[in-house]
Amino acid sequence: MKSIKQTNRLRPALSAWMLTLAMLAGHSAGANAADDIAVLHAPAAVVPYASQEAILGAADTGKRLVAVGEHGVILLSDDGGRSFRQARSVPTQAQLNAVTFVGQQGWAVGQWGVVLHSADNGETWSLQRSDASVDQPLYSTYFLDDQHGFAVGLWSLFLKTDDGGKTWAAVKIPVQQGMKVKTPNFSHIFGDGKGALFISAEHGYVLRSLDGGQTWTYLSTGYEGSFWAGCVDAAGNVVVGGLRGSIYVSADRGETWSKASTPAQNSITAISTSGSRIFAVGLNGTRLVSTDGGKSFESLGHCGETSYTALSMSGDSVVPYSTDGVGSPEQVGSSAK
Incomplete structure (x- = not known):
């Protein structure tokens, strides 16, 4: 069995900031694509070099730091980042691009539209969503509370949940008249804690919602x-x-x-x-x-x-x-x- 260091090295990195590199490298095809889909259903391996994997997103739960990255690696630190260990159970080797927490509840998103959920401050994770029909990665996620959240990604992908991620619905955010780009990539979603939400996007655009993500x-x-x-x-x-x-x-x-x-x-x-x-x-x-x-x-x-x-x-x-x-x-x- 190949180690996670040996597998999938040629596929493009899929975090938002690496999108340009991904476009240059091109998406995998044929047998490579089949291998890539296989990692979706393979649990992340616990390895001694996990802290040397590419880390693409991080969050502070209030009690610990949680970082996510290549090959489904999820790292935990209980001493302010001086040392990290791997989460006990992660159900996928898909690349993870971002993570967010509300109290003990956490969500991580990534390749193949994966959404993972943790109910124990990042120790163990379960798969809430994936879509192997199209490699449309999610780049970022943000939750208003432990029930209402969002995830954004490639080609204007926008998902929302009202039940803590048990179900996710795709929502189309129409572009405005006069915009040259029709499906801008949504890179990062964040809020001000006072009701306003924002999405960093392509072509110098920032999306804003003032009604809890209902309209943008x-x-x-x-x-x-x-x-x-x-x-x-x-x-x-x-x-x-x-x-x-x-x-x-x-x-x-x-x-x-x-x-x-x-x-x-x-x-x-x-x-x-x-x-x-x-x-x-x-x-x-x-x-x-x-x-x-x-x-x-x-x-x-x-x-x-x-x-x-x-x-x-x-x-x-x-x-x-x-x-x-x-x-x-x-x-x-x-x-x-």
């Missing part, structure tokens, strides 16, 4: 590239980032947008907030922080060619994740330098 409006930021990440800080500033280091910020729930001042030239893959600070990471060692609500960012120091994919906040530390696996927590302190 496309907002133009003035940018024409792809956004792959986003967050809302404690002051309500909406910050999105993506291609070529571009970061845009809105102080009025997306009504108007301005371009942030940033030294970054490489694509932004993840953005997170802690108190008054906003952190961003990206390709080729990009690490940034903002202390003015996203209006400007400064470098936290270049870190070689590491392609960062996600980050977690743990006290005064930032825990980075990359295509090389889990990074060491970095103390940023109150000065964020």
